[in-house]
Amino acid sequence: MTTNDGGQITERKRGSGVKMVYDLLRDEILDLKLVPGSPIDEVQLAARFGMSRTPIREALVRLAGDGLIETLPNRSTLVSNIDFLNxxxxxxxxxxxxxxxxxxxxxxxxxxxxxxxxxxxxxxxxxxxxxxxxxxxxxxxxxxxxxxxxxxxxxxxxxxxxxxxxxxxxxxxxxxxxxxxxxxxxxxxxxxxxxxxxxxxxxxxxxxxxxxxxxxxxxxxxxxxxxxxxxxxx
Amino acid sequence: MTTNDGGQITERKRGSGVKMVYDLLRDEILDLKLVPGSPIDEVQLAARFGMSRTPIREALVRLAGDGLIETLPNRSTLVSNIDFLNxxxxxxxxxxxxxxxxxxxxxxxxxxxxxxxxxxxxxxxxxxxxxxxxxxxxxxxxxxxxxxxxxxxxxxxxxxxxxxxxxxxxxxxxxxxxxxxxxxxxxxxxxxxxxxxxxxxxxxxxxxxxxxxxxxxxxxxxxxxxxxxxxxxx
DNA sequence: TGTATTTTTCTTGTCGACAAGGCTCTCACG
DNA sequence: CGTGAGAGCCTTGTCGACAAGAAAAATACA
Structure with a gap:
């Protein structure tokens, strides 16, 4: 499960990390590479992208604003489920x-x-x-x-x-x-x-x-x- | 301009700071207490609410997602203007x-x-x-x-x-x-x-x-x- | 005096570390 | 054998500090 793709430790420009993580996670969620309901770990993402948890966190906040992930307070954050009922x-x-x-x-x-x-x-x-x-x-x-x-x-x-x-x-x-x-x-x-x-x-x-x-x-x-x-x- | 209201240094519950800042800033923007175009300073807000810049920042990201503020990269973040043209x-x-x-x-x-x-x-x-x-x-x-x-x-x-x-x-x-x-x-x-x-x-x-x-x-x-x-x- | 350049300052973006809350596993006890 | 309290772990939430960009200010030069 811990596929280590995208782990290039190149120098990034200052504000680009958040956007990169946001775009990539968004695509992975929408393409069902991240299945609905699966958990998202911040430290794992931080290690994968070679950056601190802070920009990861900002990307997650944005994704939560889009309704693509749900964050349970003090617990975990997971990929939103598809709402088949409505x-x-x-x-x-x-x-x-x-x-x-x-x-x-x-x-x-x-x-x-x-x-x-x-x-x-x-x-x-x-x-x-x-x-x-x-x-x-x-x-x-x-x-x-x-x-x-x-x-x-x-x-x-x-x-x-x-x-x-x-x-x-x-x-x-x-x-x-x-x-x-x-x-x-x-x-x-x-x-x-x-x-x-x-x-x-x-x-x-x-x-x-x-x-x-x-x-x-x-x-x-x-x-x-x-x-x-x-x-x-x- | 630097009114120091809401500066109570009481113990807060763990996840409540972000919501408080988000709600309060949202209300201040929507009630035009913060006029459109005026800048928003993170450290000033941090001092005002008696907390670190991190939760302030998360609240600002959420507000930006709502389109209520605009953040210029590496520069400043300011209250969104009212779109009279459209x-x-x-x-x-x-x-x-x-x-x-x-x-x-x-x-x-x-x-x-x-x-x-x-x-x-x-x-x-x-x-x-x-x-x-x-x-x-x-x-x-x-x-x-x-x-x-x-x-x-x-x-x-x-x-x-x-x-x-x-x-x-x-x-x-x-x-x-x-x-x-x-x-x-x-x-x-x-x-x-x-x-x-x-x-x-x-x-x-x-x-x-x-x-x-x-x-x-x-x-x-x-x-x-x-x-x-x-x-x-x- | 006007303009280009450098320096300073100010704000944001990122980092590593620590603390708090919740889950789980274990273990004592009924 | 079932149940509940406690310890440990694991993830998130928060903090203070530092670095990078950009605007503003100061300086050098024509």
């Missing part, structure tokens, strides 16, 4: 934010936004083509984050970002379910969304965003009910 | 969350929720009666937070909570504008919202939440344009 609430919020951000993008986007979005859409298509699940997750999130950014509402964008991060562990399971038949359909739906945004067709953007989101939700629900035989409400 | 984006999100949370409360509330909501509504009415602006802010936020909680969607509730916190500095100006004619109308609107929630009338709850929010937004906008036209810097 999944319907998550999906409800996700669908709404897909709708709202796409709708606002149709209203407020610029040509630069469209360039960026198209580039990310190409990356997503390439990841689908290459059957690269992790790449699909990243590029899909990037695509929709760019759309949210084009909507020019920082509050929606950050909330949406948080939802995408929260759901990344779910989405990872989700995309793994496509090992056989890959969702080339989503590439087409993305293209339709781009077209609606470019045409500034707010109603169509709203509708397409809703359809796109609901299809993903339905697919994940199908996956979940297959894995655990409990009834999930929507 | 106010319309804030209001857009606020109205939507008023609608969504009220709607969901109509769907999913229990009788216990209603009891809690009514109690908070009474407190709000009392604060309005007493012309207590700070009390009105707190009890109004509590009222709508309780409604959000009754909606049984943690993601909406936490986002809404964040919006209310973010806007508390604005709302403080807003409620101060009611020094003459107090918004007893809002008490009635709250009562209507409660009735719609209790009757599980989703459409009415949605509509009332929207009206309620838009009226507040309109009032704040009127206030802002009044400040803007008189060239009052904040």
């Amino acid at each position: 999944m319907h609430a998550y999906f409800d919020a996700l669908v709404l934010m897909y709708r709202v951000t796409t709708r606002l993008a149709a209203l407020h986007h610029t040509t630069d936004d469209l360039h960026l979005i198209r580039g990310l859409q190409d990356e997503f298509a390439a990841a689908v083509q290459a059957q690269d699940a992790l790449g699909m997750i990243a590029t899909n999130a990037g695509f929709h984050s760019a759309i949210a950014a084009a909507g020019r509402n920082h509050y929606y964008a950050s909330f949406f970002e948080r939802l995408l991060v929260d759901g990344r562990r779910i989405l990872r399971l989700y995309y793994q379910s496509y090992e056989d038949q890959l969702p080339s359909r989503f590439v087409e739906e993305h293209a339709e969304i781009i077209a609606a945004v470019e045409a500034r067709d707010v109603a169509a953007a709203d509708r397409l965003g809703k359809i796109h989101a609901e299809q993903i939700v339905e697919q994940i629900n199908r996956l979940l009910t297959r894995y655990q035989s409990s009834d999930i409400q929507l | 106010m319309h984006a804030y209001f857009d999100a606020l109205v939507l969350m008023y609608r969504v949370t009220t709607r969901l409360a109509a769907l999913h509330h229990t009788t216990d929720d209603l009891h809690l909501i009514r109690g908070l509504q009474d407190e709000f009415a009392a604060a309005v009666q007493a012309q207590d602006a700070l009390g009105m802010i707190a009890t109004n936020a509590g009222f709508h937070s309780a409604i959000a909680a009754a909606g049984r969607n943690h993601y909406y509730a936490s986002f809404f909570e964040r919006l209310l916190v973010d806007g508390r500095r604005i709302l403080r100006l807003y409620y101060q504008s009611y020094e003459d004619q107090l918004p007893s109308r809002f008490v009635e609107e709250h009562a209507e919202i409660i009735a719609a929630v209790e009757a599980r009338d989703v459409a009415a709850a949605d509509r009332l939440g929207k009206i309620h929010a838009e009226q507040i937004v309109e009032q704040i906008n009127r206030l802002l344009t009044r400040y803007q036209s008189s060239d009052i810097q904040l």
Whole structure:
């Protein structure tokens, strides 16, 4: 368990240690390399990264603020569990934010936004083509984050970002379910969304965003009910 | 400027220092006792609270996570400015969350929720009666937070909570504008919202939440344009 | 007198060490 | 054999001190 990777004792710049630890732990949690519920030891991390416990601690405080870890006072800190019980609430919020951000993008986007979005859409298509699940997750999130950014509402964008991060562990399971038949359909739906945004067709953007989101939700629900035989409400 | 309040050197319990500093600084920022843009000195805070810089630092990291302070690397950390430029984006999100949370409360509330909501509504009415602006802010936020909680969607509730916190500095100006004619109308609107929630009338709850929010937004906008036209810097 | 450079100072970032709280294992006792 | 108190261990929380960056001040020079 005590894999000693990343243990380079090179000179770091002054404020970079915290960010490095934060980013790395975040990725390891979201990629399920650190399984939910497993404990996180500060001194072990300090030894692994060759630094004191202080910057490790700051990174952990940040992660706790993101809800990715939970810290039991005076006891231990462990990776947050995936909240399967309130999944319907998550999906409800996700669908709404897909709708709202796409709708606002149709209203407020610029040509630069469209360039960026198209580039990310190409990356997503390439990841689908290459059957690269992790790449699909990243590029899909990037695509929709760019759309949210084009909507020019920082509050929606950050909330949406948080939802995408929260759901990344779910989405990872989700995309793994496509090992056989890959969702080339989503590439087409993305293209339709781009077209609606470019045409500034707010109603169509709203509708397409809703359809796109609901299809993903339905697919994940199908996956979940297959894995655990409990009834999930929507 | 260096008021030395709260400097009690009593024995504290082990993990309580961070929370105390966090809560107190948060309140001071949101109540505009710490004006936006003003610097925050760690050693000064450490001396004021009679503790080391370490717990102070953790509280500051948390506050930075909430977006209430901004930390310039290797330089200083200062109270975040109020984002007047993107106010319309804030209001857009606020109205939507008023609608969504009220709607969901109509769907999913229990009788216990209603009891809690009514109690908070009474407190709000009392604060309005007493012309207590700070009390009105707190009890109004509590009222709508309780409604959000009754909606049984943690993601909406936490986002809404964040919006209310973010806007508390604005709302403080807003409620101060009611020094003459107090918004007893809002008490009635709250009562209507409660009735719609209790009757599980989703459409009415949605509509009332929207009206309620838009009226507040309109009032704040009127206030802002009044400040803007008189060239009052904040 | 104006500008470039150096020095000083001030704040933050990091470290190693120590103390406190909780868990576990052991052991006495019913 | 079961139960509860106590000792030891293990992790976190806090501290004081030092180092690094950057702004401000002081100095040298044209």
